[in-house]
Amino acid sequence: MLPRGRPRALGAAALLLLLLIGFFLLGGDPECERLEPDGRAGDLGCPRCPLTPRVPSDGRLRGASALHGDPLAGHWDHNRSACDPWPQLPPKCELLHVAIVCAGHNSSREVITLVKSLLFYRKNPLHLHLVTDAVARNILETLFRTWMVPALGVSFYHAEQLKPQISWIPNKHYSGLYGLMKLVLPGILPPGLARVIVLDTDVTFASDIAELWALFAHFSGVILLWLDRLRQVGWEQMWKLTAQRELLTLAATSLADQDIFNAVIKEHPELVQPLPCVWNVQLSDHTRAEHCYSEAADLKVIHWNSPKKVRVKNKHAGFFRNFYLTFLGYDGNLLRRELFGCPSQTLPEAEQLQRALAQLDEEDACFEFRQQQLTVHRVHITFLPHKPPPPRPHDITLVAQLSMDRLQMLEALCRHWPGPMSLALYLTDAEAQQFLHFVEASPVLSARQDVAYHVVYREGPLYPVNQLRNVALAQALTPYVFLSDIDFLPAYSLYDYLRASIEQLELGSRRKAALVVPAFETLRYRFTFPSSKAELLALLDSGLLYTFRYHEWPQGHAPTDYARWREAQAPYRVQWAADYEPYVVVPRDCPRYDPRFVGFGWNKVAHIVELDAQEFELLVLPEAFTIHLPHAPSLDISRFRSSSTYRDCLQALKEEFHQDLSRRYGAAALKYLTALQQPRSPA
């Protein structure tokens, strides 16, 4: 969140860390007045933040405040906490609470970096209280469910419910409204929650949050007293009155939460207790701000208002940036570690998973396959801003999956498919950042709001192709999906043609069908894409194009009946045959891909079997086509194709798949079993 509001003595900047004690109560510390004129503590030379009343007028220095009670009732030795790098930590295994307001795609990405830094240093169980809009909730619920971090609880609260309490404050800024929610957080958090640390999304921890929590402990035992006083002081009335008064004298059109906090503090300077400045270290050219932390032994929290500051030529910029980048690219899977020496707090799903993994036989030749099948990948849906397509009855989402080595396909794909897409990307955390930069640098990709990118984080040696497909499929928001692969470029007209075909064929109401898009391939790098079926047929005849896998795996597409397709003027029905794996258009609620097929081989074949078993008609469209472009074999594929174990395991997977088919479809599945032959090549 960027500073906004009028320039004023107290600064327009965000309060970084706000310690809420049940409800708010502000209290000053008389010791804070005993400062040297330079704003530093006079005694031990220990770094101090200037007190709130002395915050410099340039608005650059943001006072992070610990709000607490009557200093006489429960005195907090401020010097000690500022100077002593090792305050007493909270009891081992005590649950610490953190609240964060988060809305939209970009904030959701930010908050994950914050949470990674929290988890990296934490040694206590944590509970996150996330106040979110619908977008952030959807993203973060999926993320935390699949992340399965032990000893991490997450609760969601509807930001919508808080809006009425603050929407009367003039605010022209979307994120500003969410910023203001910090004023009314106590109203939404559980009444039984006594203490919570409220964080902005753009901070990075460089230490254990327990040390921050420990600042509560300095006045433990008097919290109830403070709660009483909180009610006496009446925070809710206090901030509202202040805000209303400010609005009367204010020419500006909006107030930020910081402005209101600062205004209250200005009126009641005796009620504020600044945090040691190491808890709010910001990139600043302001000497005084720098003074505040440059002699500290330790930085606890780094406040990045914007990663764009990377470019600032501040001598500490490198230091700041490196902490931020550390957690930006940090492998979140590594944070799935149990707390040491605390009672196990594994989630039921995680426990079940661990049991299943423990039952695997490590001596089994297919151990890696079985392990990969069981792996729950961390999933970050709609990693980049995305606008859901408007509801249209025949709309189609192109569904595909890819890893880093196919990123260069995306621009061409966008040119060929003007409709919605749902793409699953199999990436490391660091690669996800590279991907982000790749999209930002591409005008073609940046311009598309209807392409949803879902990051599935890498884990394990085998490419989880069908799990990826299922993630992309689950996030498709149109009634139909085109199940494609990333190295195919559809005919320019395909999107429009498919929608027209769905309408004409009355698929929605009348027929349960899968529309087959015939697949071709070129072995050439430089290649002019045919703009019509006629052009395609000419290329086919001249040997510049082939039907897909004509040389190595003709049975994969033979049932499409290319000879008939050449002449066809209308859709025609084809019959399933062994090893058939066409690219199809189906309703969004079609069967999922079988996640047991990891690595490369038979993953689409099994899905087509499933469609056939569920009695989908297979209808080939006469004007549809898609063309496979050449590429070097991926690392994953070359690593496993050469291995005989790989082939044996694939065979085992097939057999298990057919056993399951028989179980589910009974005698009707017999034809698949009898069709099962020794594979000539994995699909």
Added chain:
Amino acid sequence: MLPRGRPRALGAAALLLLLLIGFFLLGGDPECERLEPDGRAGDLGCPRCPLTPRVPSDGRLRGASALHGDPLAGHWDHNRSACDPWPQLPPKCELLHVAIVCAGHNSSREVITLVKSLLFYRKNPLHLHLVTDAVARNILETLFRTWMVPALGVSFYHAEQLKPQISWIPNKHYSGLYGLMKLVLPGILPPGLARVIVLDTDVTFASDIAELWALFAHFSGVILLWLDRLRQVGWEQMWKLTAQRELLTLAATSLADQDIFNAVIKEHPELVQPLPCVWNVQLSDHTRAEHCYSEAADLKVIHWNSPKKVRVKNKHAGFFRNFYLTFLGYDGNLLRRELFGCPSQTLPEAEQLQRALAQLDEEDACFEFRQQQLTVHRVHITFLPHKPPPPRPHDITLVAQLSMDRLQMLEALCRHWPGPMSLALYLTDAEAQQFLHFVEASPVLSARQDVAYHVVYREGPLYPVNQLRNVALAQALTPYVFLSDIDFLPAYSLYDYLRASIEQLELGSRRKAALVVPAFETLRYRFTFPSSKAELLALLDSGLLYTFRYHEWPQGHAPTDYARWREAQAPYRVQWAADYEPYVVVPRDCPRYDPRFVGFGWNKVAHIVELDAQEFELLVLPEAFTIHLPHAPSLDISRFRSSSTYRDCLQALKEEFHQDLSRRYGAAALKYLTALQQPRSPA
């Protein structure tokens, strides 16, 4: 280092952390005797390591020992240090010393992970004292020179010099000899060095090493006294006598350093002071060992005897592994951060670099190019075990560079080129680990000891192609080099043929020449490589092969004169012409590539200009050929080729290159300048 030696009461395990105070002196702490029978301190329930005399007999628990002086003279409150999670830290900015013994390729990789974890948590200047063999020294000198970490000093010591002092001890294990060096380290470290922490290469820090250093501070002021006593006790004689005596009664054929330490300790139990066990946390199924740390608030150091333990089904395995993996894949560039609040300790090279970077104009359209040119990439030479080729007068090393997306070329390249190779790989730290696994999983690659892989760590947006080539070139150890590109496969016979040609042409003595290997390309994926010139010509005639870049950039290879080559029976000389960029064989001491050419374009052209300016004859070999395989354009190339800024900057680079040429070669360079035309396409 794995445990070895006889099973014995004191365990055959390594002493993990050895605190050396100038010289050695062992001293016991009487408080350590006041333990409950379960080996824990009786008072505060704080975790304690069993004392050395009580080390269980299974040898699993390794006592990490702090060796110090007369407990009466300078008492160290052991309970406090074990229980207080926050011992007093050393003075801010105090220089801490660490000694590590490191030999060979694999230990060099290990030590880097250790150093990353040290640097991540450290807040003090550090000095590393590295006792190395020639291999490790070569690797680590290059690494630290290019890493340029502020406030990190590194000294190297020849392990060879220490060998005579320990080689009398029977030892059949190469690394064992290096293990024994810890016994005699004080003899090689500077006499003025008062304190040093000695670390094994297979540990990972999970906290600031200053906390470990702080354990010295508990008896500060009495160190000189201890030094006196150290000399009185006579450590050097003590361990030698013990070792000799052990050998008399010993059936085994070798002694490890741990055996000797343990034997001395056994004889003088009153002289040992165990470290709090959090400083040596090991993966163990042994209840007692686990007890030692499972209730600790904090783990300080994790001791990985071998990453293979990843597979162990210990309930803490995940925790251990994740710490290790954190630093294994951590971007070492992020550790180039200045210490906060300490006087700047930037290295002169780094300062010069920073000045140069600061002088760049951020508004310059070519800012990214200039920044990339100045970037000093961290370099890890011979990342994997490598056996230098035996000296042979006409031997040739294939030199090339690649990034992750070309890894799948390596196996084919190994099949085509049976001779030595020097390859620079442009990778992130995490990718370097993927690369390691890739090689380990490939029988073809694992079998080759004559391929040297040099990791150049990624930094910046442009591919530093010529810097990579220079790294690979500098590490070639044969008299000649074949300067190739990774997407070319040489004729199967090329290695032998080139050596024979060099001999016949008497290149070494008579002629200053560059041998041109004619280049071809296929646009097809599936392609049978020609086994002779005759087969190649047949493919050329049938349109399955082309001369390289025949369609887009014919001038790049036109001077090779393919028509003449068809008929040639003997090497023939050709003349330089504009944009010529053949693949050549030259002496190892040939001119370096111009590092100003970053990204893609004109990088080889400039090198050939340089060769011509230095009057290398260009001799085309009649039987030599190499073939370019198709591949998707790399991300780097597609990102920049489309940009007009890229082309403008490339043009600016060319002009600057020609200005430099004129400066260096005077009138002789005029022909290059006149030949410089507007580029039709970047090379």
